[in-house]
Amino acid sequence: xxxxxxxxxxxxxxxxxxxxxxxxxxxxxxxxxxxxxxxxxxxxxxxxxxxxxxxxxxxxxxxxxxxxxxxxxxxxxxxxxxxxxxxxxxxxxxxxxxxxxxxxxxxxxxxxxxxxxxxxxxxxxxxxxxxxxxxxxxxxxxxxxxxxxxxxxxxxxxxxxxxxxxxxxxxxxxxxxxxxxxxxxxxxxxxxxxxxxxxxxxxxxxxxxxxxxxxxxxxxxxxxxxxxxxxxxxxxxxxxxxxxxxxxxxxxxxxxxxxxxxxxxxxxxxxxxxxxxxxxxxxxxxxxxxxxxxxxxxxxxxxxxxxxxxxxxxxxxxxxxxxxxxxxxxxxxxxxxxxxxxxxxxxxxxxxxxxxxxxxxxxxxxxxxxxxxxxxxxxxxxxxxxxxxxxxxxxxxxxxxxxxxxxxxxxxxxxxxxxxxxxxxxxxxxxxxxxxxxxxxxxxxxxxxxxxxxxxxxxxxxxxxxxxxxxxxxxxxxxxxxxxxxxxxxxxxxxxxxxxxxxxxxxxxxxxxxxxxxxxxxxxxxxxxxxxxxxxxxxxxxxxxxxxxxxxxxxxxxxxxxxxxxxxxxxxxxxxxxxxxxxxxxxxxxxxxxxxxxxxxxxxxxxxxxxxxxxxxxxxxxxxxxxx
Numbered sequence: 001x002x003x004x005x006x007x008x009x010x011x012x013x014x015x016x017x018x019x020x021x022x023x024x025x026x027x028x029x030x031x032x033x034x035x036x037x038x039x040x041x042x043x044x045x046x047x048x049x050x051x052x053x054x055x056x057x058x059x060x061x062x063x064x065x066x067x068x069x070x071x072x073x074x075x076x077x078x079x080x081x082x083x084x085x086x087x088x089x090x091x092x093x094x095x096x097x098x099x100x101x102x103x104x105x106x107x108x109x110x111x112x113x114x115x116x117x118x119x120x121x122x123x124x125x126x127x128x129x130x131x132x133x134x135x136x137x138x139x140x141x142x143x144x145x146x147x148x149x150x151x152x153x154x155x156x157x158x159x160x161x162x163x164x165x166x167x168x169x170x171x172x173x174x175x176x177x178x179x180x181x182x183x184x185x186x187x188x189x190x191x192x193x194x195x196x197x198x199x200x201x202x203x204x205x206x207x208x209x210x211x212x213x214x215x216x217x218x219x220x221x222x223x224x225x226x227x228x229x230x231x232x233x234x235x236x237x238x239x240x241x242x243x244x245x246x247x248x249x250x251x252x253x254x255x256x257x258x259x260x261x262x263x264x265x266x267x268x269x270x271x272x273x274x275x276x277x278x279x280x281x282x283x284x285x286x287x288x289x290x291x292x293x294x295x296x297x298x299x300x301x302x303x304x305x306x307x308x309x310x311x312x313x314x315x316x317x318x319x320x321x322x323x324x325x326x327x328x329x330x331x332x333x334x335x336x337x338x339x340x341x342x343x344x345x346x347x348x349x350x351x352x353x354x355x356x357x358x359x360x361x362x363x364x365x366x367x368x369x370x371x372x373x374x375x376x377x378x379x380x381x382x383x384x385x386x387x388x389x390x391x392x393x394x395x396x397x398x399x400x401x402x403x404x405x406x407x408x409x410x411x412x413x414x415x416x417x418x419x420x421x422x423x424x425x426x427x428x429x430x431x432x433x434x435x436x437x438x439x440x441x442x443x444x445x446x447x448x449x450x451x452x453x454x455x456x457x458x459x460x461x462x463x464x465x466x467x468x469x470x471x472x473x474x475x476x477x478x479x480x481x482x483x484x485x486x487x488x489x490x491x492x493x494x495x496x497x498x499x500x501x502x503x504x505x506x507x508x509x510x511x512x513x514x515x516x517x518x519x520x521x522x523x524x525x526x527x528x529x530x531x532x533x534x535x536x537x538x539x540x541x542x543x544x545x546x547x548x549x550x551x552x553x554x555x556x557x558x559x560x561x562x563x564x565x566x567x568x569x570x571x572x573x574x575x576x577x578x579x580x581x582x583x584x585x586x587x588x589x590x591x592x593x594x595x596x597x598x599x600x601x602x603x604x605x606x607x608x609x610x611x612x613x614x615x616x617x618x619x620x621x622x623x624x625x626x627x628x
Contacts, residue, residue, distance in 0.1 A: 065228075065229050065230075065251075065252055066226055066227070066228045066229075066252055067226030067227050067228075067251075067252040067253050067254040067255065068083050068186065068226055068254040068255065068480075069083055069186075069188070069210060069224050069225065069226055069254075069255045070220075070223060070224030070225075070226070070254065070255030070256045070257045070258060070480070071083060071224075071257050071258075072200060072216060072224075072257070072258045072259075072260065073257060073258070073259045073260065074259070074260055074262045074263060074264045074267070075259065075260060075261055075262060075263050075475050076263065076264065077259070078264040079191055080190070080191070080192055080195070080196060080200060080260070080262075080264075081188065081189070081190055081200055081217070082188075082189045082190075082191055083186045083187075083188065083189065084186065084187050084188075084189035085154065085184070085185075085186055086151035086152060086153060086154070086184075086185040086186055086187050087151075087152050087154065087157045087182045087183070087184065087185055088147065088149070088150050088151065088152070088182065088183045088184070088185040089113075089147075089148040089149040089152050089157065089160065089180065089182060090145065090146065090147055090148060090180070090181045090182070090183060091105075091125070091145075091146045091148050091179055091180050091181070092144055092145065092146075092179050092181070093124070093125045093126060093127055093143040093144075093146050093179075094127045094128075094142045094143050094144050095178070095179045096125060096127065096174065096176075096179055097127070097174075098174065100173070101173060101174040101176070102122065102125050103122065104173070104176070105121075105125060105164075105176050105179070105180075106118050106121035106122040106125055107121075108160070108163045108164060108176070109121045109148055111163070112156060112159060112160045112163065113148060113149045113152070113156075115149075121148075124146050125143075125146065126143055127142070127143055128140050128141065128142060128143055129141055129142075129143040148180070150185060150205070151185040151186070151187045151205075152185075157182060160180075161177065164176040164177045164180055165177055188202070188203050188210070188217075188309075189310065190202075190308075190309040190310050192264075193308055193310070194271075194306050194307065194308050195264075195267060195268065195271055195302075196262065196267060196301070196302070197215075197306050197307050197308065197309050198215065198302075198303055198306055198307075198320075198321065198322070198323045198324075199215055199216060199262075199301060199323065200215050200216055200217060200309065201213060201214040201215020201216055201217035201218055201219075201309075202214070202215070202217060202309040202315075203217050210225075214321065214323075215323070216258065216260075216419075219419050219420070219421065220258055220419075223255065223256050223258065223477060224255040224256060224257075224258065225255050226252055226253060226254050226255040227252040227253040227254075228252060229250045229251075229252040253481060254480045254481065255480075256477050256478060256479055256480070257477070257478040257479075257480055258474065258477060258478075259474070259475045259476045259477070259478060259485070260298075260473060260474060260475060261297035261298050261299065261472055261473055261474070261475045262298065262299065262300060262301070262473075263299050263300065265611050266290060266299045266300040266608050266611065267299075267300040267301075267302065269300070269604055269607045269608055269611070270288060270290060270300040270301075270302050270604055271302045273288075273600050273603055273604045274286050274288060274302050274303070274304050274600075275304070276600070276603075277304070277584060277587075277596075277600055278304050281584060281587035281588055281589065281590050281596055282587070282588045283304075283584045283585050283586055283587040283588065283590075284585040284586045285303065285304060285305065285319060285324060285584075285585035285586075286303065286304045286582070286583070286584045286585065287302070287303035287304075287324045287325040287328070287452055287582075287583055287585075288301070288302060288303075288325075288452070288580065288581065288582035288583070288600070288604075289301040289302075289325055289452060289453065289456050289580070289581060290578055290579070290580045290604070290608065291456055291457075291460055291471065291578075291579050291580075292577065292578065292579075293459075293460040293461075293463035293464040293469065293570060293576050293577075293578075293579045294464060294469075294576075295469060295472065295490060296417070296457070296460055296469030296470055296471045296472050296490065296493075297471075297472045297473075297475075298418070298471060298472065298473045299578070299608075301325060303323075303324050303325055305317055305319060305320040306320050307320045307321055323420065323422065324452075325451065325452040325453055326416075326418070326420045326422060326423040326424065326451060326452075326453055327422050327423065327424055327451075328424075328451065328452075329424050329426045329427065329449040329450060329451055330449055330450070330451075330537065330539075330564050330583070331445055331446050331447070331448065331449050331450075331537040331540070331564070332445040332449075332450050332455060332535055332537060332566065333444070333445040333446070333535035333536050333537030333564065333566065333593075334386045334388075334444060334445055334533060334534055334535040334536065334537075334593070335445060335455055335533055335534075335535035335566055335568050335581075336407065336412075336442075336443060336444065336445035336535075337382075337383065337386065337391045337443065337444060337445065337533065338383065338462065338506055338509075338510060338533055339406045339407050339410055339443075339458070340391065340394060340395045340398060340402075340403055340406045340407070340443040341379065341382070341383060341391065341394055341506065341509070342406065342462075342498065342502060342503060342506045343398060343402060343403075343405065343406035344379075344394045344395075344397055344398055344402075345379075345499075345502040345505060345506065346498065346499045346502045347398070347402070349394070349397045349398065350379050350394055350397070351379065352378065352379050352380045352505050352508075352509065353378055353379070353380070354378065354379050355376045355377065355378055355379075356376070356377055356378070356379065356382055356387075356389075356390040356393050356394065357375070357376055357393070358370060358374035358375060358376065358377050358382075358387050358389045358390045359389050360373045360374065360375050361373035361374055361389070363389045363392070366389075366392065366437065366440045367437070368388055368389055368392055368440055369388065369389075370385075370387050370388050370389050370390075371386075372385070374387055374389070374390070377390050379394065379509075380508075380509045380512060382394065383506075383509040383510065383512070383513065383533070384509065384512040384513055384515070384517075384518050384519070385518075385519065386513075386519050386533075386534060388444045391443050391444050392439075392440035392441075392443060392444060394443075395439060395440065395442075395443035396439055396440065399439075400431035400434055400438070400439055401431050403431075403439060403442055403443050404430070404431045404442075406443075407428075407442070407443075407448075408428070409468075409496045409497065409498075410457075410458040410461045410462070410468060410496055411454055411457045411458050411461065411468055411494070412426065412428060412448070412450055412454055412458065413425055413426055413428035413448075413450075413454075414454070416451075416453040416454060416456070416457045416470070416471040417457075417469075417470030417471045417472065417491050418453060418471050418472075418473050419473060419474065423451070423453065424451055426448065426449045426450040426451060426454065427448060427449040428448040428449075428450075429447075429448070434447075445535060445537055446537065452581055452583055453471060455566075455568055455581045455583075456471065456568075456579060456580075456581045457469065457470075457471050459568045459569070459570060459579050459581060460570075460579050461494075461496055461498075462503065462506070462507070462510075462531075462570070463531070463570040463576035463579050464493075464576070465498075465500055465503065466495075466496045466497070466498030466499075466500060466503055467493040467494075467495065467496070468493060468494040468495075468496050469490075469492075469493050469494075470490070470491035470492065470493070470494070472488070472490055472491070474488045475487065475488065476488055504574070507531045507573055507574060510531035510532055510533060510569075510573070511529050511530065511531050511573050513531075513532055513533055513534065514530040514531070514532055514569070514598075519534045519592075519593070519594045520532050520533070520534045520567060520569070520593065520594045520598040521594070521598075522594060522595070522598040522599045522602060523567060523569060523594075523598035523599070523601045523602050524602065525571060525602055525605055525606055525609070526616075526620050526621060527616030527617070527618055527619075527620050528571050528572050528573075528609070528616055528617055528618060529571070529572055529573035529574065529617060529618055530569055530570075530571045530573060530602075530605075531569055531570055531571070531573035531576075532567060532568060532569025532570070532598070532601065533567070533568055533569065534565075534566070534567050534592060534593030534594045534597070534598060535564075535565070535566040535567070535568070535593050536563055536564070536565045536566070536592040536593050537563060537564050537566075538558040538559050538560070538562070538563045539558070539559045539562040539563055539564065539586070540556070540557070540558055540559075541554070541556060541557060541558070541559045541562070542556050543555055543556040562586050563586060564583055564584070564585055564586070565583070565584045565587060565590055565592055565593045565595075565596045565597050566581065566582060566583040566584070566593050566597050567581075567582055567593045567594075567597035567598045567600070567601050568580070568581040568582075569601055569605075571605050571609065572614070572617045575617070577609070577612065577614050578605060578608055578609070578612075580601055580604060580605060582597045582600050582601060582604075583597070584596050584597055
């Protein structure tokens with residue numbers, strides 16, 4: 001039997017129906033093509049800039065990178081201020097979908113970084129955050145970033161990673177290492193602890209930016225601040241730069257390093273000796289400095305109390321943070337006496353052998369006293385015994401202008417030359433404004449004020465044959481990229497016009513101060529001639545008023561119980577290598593510079609001379625052999 005043919009099938013498969021379907025499909029394709037073409041034209045031509053911008057936003061990354069802040073070294077390259085590597089712990093809360101994982105992450109973070117508790121972390125890990133717009137309405141946005149901990153130590157980060165990692169292959173929970181990331185950070189480190197803390201200063205972090213607060217950190221912030229670069233590069237979905245892309249990633253330049261004139265072993269010696277002063281005399285403060293008189297270079301400088309730049313709990317005492325050797329002004333007392341005597345020798349008004357009537361310790365006319373009842377003293381003995389009356393009578397021969405010139409030519413009332421913006425000049429009235437007693441008070445170190453740095457510079461001038469150096473602290477500035485050191489030139493010297501012959505005689509007088517019958521015999525160093533001068537000055541106390549009645553409870557004037565005690569000297573006396581000035585603020589139980597400050601000078605200089613291998617210039621005293 002033949003197969004039957006369906007008439008309807010023939011109609012459907014007829015050439016005409018096939019032609020109609022083909023035309024329909026072709027028309028549909030044309031329409032789709034036109035729509036797609038139009039859409040492509042709109043995207044590629046009309047809206048090209050918009051979509052190009054969106055594409056670039058997705059596959060390009062903008063990153064601000066900063067180099068390393070410059071570091072600080074001593075003269076010999078010992079590191080004083082460093083950059084310590086750290087890691088910033090960051091999180092993407094939006095990627096923590098399950099509340100169970102969110103709670104687990106909050107608990108882990110609270111365990112490792114207890115600065116915030118569990119509830120605070122749980123709140124910060126919310127997947128969404130609300131941002132107020134210009135109209136005040138809150139907009140819900142994805143919480144893509146949360147800074148968990150800035151500058152975490154590498155050890156803490158390692159422990160955190162162990163806690164975040166899965167416990168094993170069967171752990172089906174979210175791998176929290178996928179939502180917690182780590183970026184490089186850095187903190188300022190002070191490897192020597194409290195050493196030179198006041199000089200070096202410290203920094204704070206504000207809005208991811210280092211803010212220097214005081215000391216050299218602040219003074220040389222511009223020099224040590226590194227370059228900041230904004231890099232833009234194409235990246236993979238994981239965030240890494242595409243190697244074959246045309247990326248130009250610039251490495252920022254590091255800040256420059258500062259090299260000081262400080263010699264760390266000498267600094268350590270000075271700091272140890274100041275600790276001894278604190279333990280022995282319990283003063284309100286003590287500050288000292290050592291310099292090379294031939295160059296004015298500061299070799300060591302320290303104070304107590306001080307602080308630890310790495311421990312913020314030690315910042316509470318403002319006096320500990322302040323650079324007292326540059327910012328505290330006080331009356332120098334007898335440390336000022338050699339300068340007027342020197343000028344009187346130069347003007348031939350006196351000789352070392354001339355005798356001065358010291359009024360048996362009481363000069364009623366000028367209301368001036370000595371600690372002992374001296375009668376007639378030679379000019380040499382006036383320095384040796386530190387007679388106020390003798391010095392005042394010599395100064396009166398000079399007159400007001402002469403005394404003023406004798407002190408100011410050695411740098412009093414001028415800054416020392418060190419890079420301290422807060423350094424004080426002190427208080428020193430011009431002669432036209434002196435009262436009737438000033439001519440007898442200023443030459444003995446009262447009625448004007450100075451700083452320890454001014455005293456150090458002045459004694460460098462005495463030790464350096466009358467050439468007054470500008471003090472120097474910065475040895476050089478080094479570029480870490482090239483290793484090239486740019487030495488900082490010395491500012492030079494100021495000519496005082498001092499007569500070398502008369503200056504030699506004055507130094508002999510100052511040597512007698514450290515002799516057995518001098519006021520500073522405890523400053524004597526076996527094998528060396530030591531030239532020096534003691535100084536004790538009572539504090540000038542301001543008047544105290546009752547806050548309620550306004551009545552004066554205590555009158556202003558010099559205290560009978562609070563004072564500064566000092567010693568300034570140089571060694572070897574006629575070929576000086578080191579100059580040191582030390583001032584002790586209100587020692588408990590101390591009587592004067594000879595008892596409190598002079599022994600510190602001796603111990604410090606003995607150790608410093610030994611370190612510098614300075615050979616003795618004098619024979620050592622014969623040992624005393626007792627009788628049997």
